[in-house]
Amino acid sequence: MPVLTRLIPSPVVVDIRPGALDDLACVLADERISHSGKLAVAVSNGSGARLRERLAPALPGASWYEVGGGTLDDAIRLAGDIKAGHYDAVVGLGGGKIIDCAKFAAARVGLPLVAVPTNLAHDGLCSPVATLDNDAGRGSYGVPNPIAVVIDLDVIHEAPARFVRAGIGDAISNISAIADWELAHRVKGEKIDGLAAAIARQAGEAVLRHPGGIGDTGFLQVLAEALVLSGIAMSVSGDSRPSSGACHEINHAFDLLFPKRAAAHGEQCGLGAAFAMYLRGAHEESAFMAEVLRRHGLPVLPREIGFTDDEFVRAVEFAPQTRPGRYTILEHLDLTTDQIKDVYADYVKAIGS
16 A cells, blocks of 8 residues: 655644734644643843743743853753753744754753744744754754744844845755755756755745845745745755755855854855856856845855955865765866856856946
């Protein structure tokens, strides 16, 4: 008897709308995530702390834990603190670092996680991965998907514009990542999960082709949904392949080679995606991607985030080392330093300054 269906790990609740935060307690109770109201809420000392004053009256049974940063030590410390209590769930309230710490801590103590992001900087808000800084640099740790994702678009409107724009770059980079996955399938026979690819590609295309901007609630709705879908696509495939190709290898190279100067994750991924599309000969697609990134105020040239052309060439050359075993256009072409310089010069001419 063939298996005709499969179970897809995904949140029980995805609530994306203006004012969603005001109904957080009701949503958790109605979905039986936390009937007692016993919650461990991880917050930053920034946006999360400000929202604590607003939410505390509606969550009288919650315990609040301030997280200092986004390191593995921070996450382990949070897990230890939470373990001493008896909670129904962990709530990560804040930016990506707080949510990743909360993801790791919740997994470590065996509790479900509720993700409540205060910005849309990247697709980690619903992914089965926690990215944390450690002694060796930065590591990715497998964790369960959040059981619920609550995104209040009113809160997102108040987030720093740069952190919202960065999410655009991360979402759009899905298109390049899927192209790399298809390349690996053709050349190496790597299996593609068609459902994961479809979800990730359509998430990226929705953001790429939307005419609005970060000041529009309608656009923020589409962006938030795209980032959630990107995370679900990773859960469907069982790895980061649907959202991570040459674009992310270039991003990781920036992080490793220039850790104190690296820009936002989504800024680097968007730039990496536009360049990777050009590398694979998709020049019209690359130009259109660069045009959209520019319209949203995102970088398409390394100098726009403080890197020289030579540093960018160095990052592209180093990028394949960041994901051993992953086959992308970078591994396929295996360009020399001089070849990268030549292609980059052509890319700059093609997209304009």
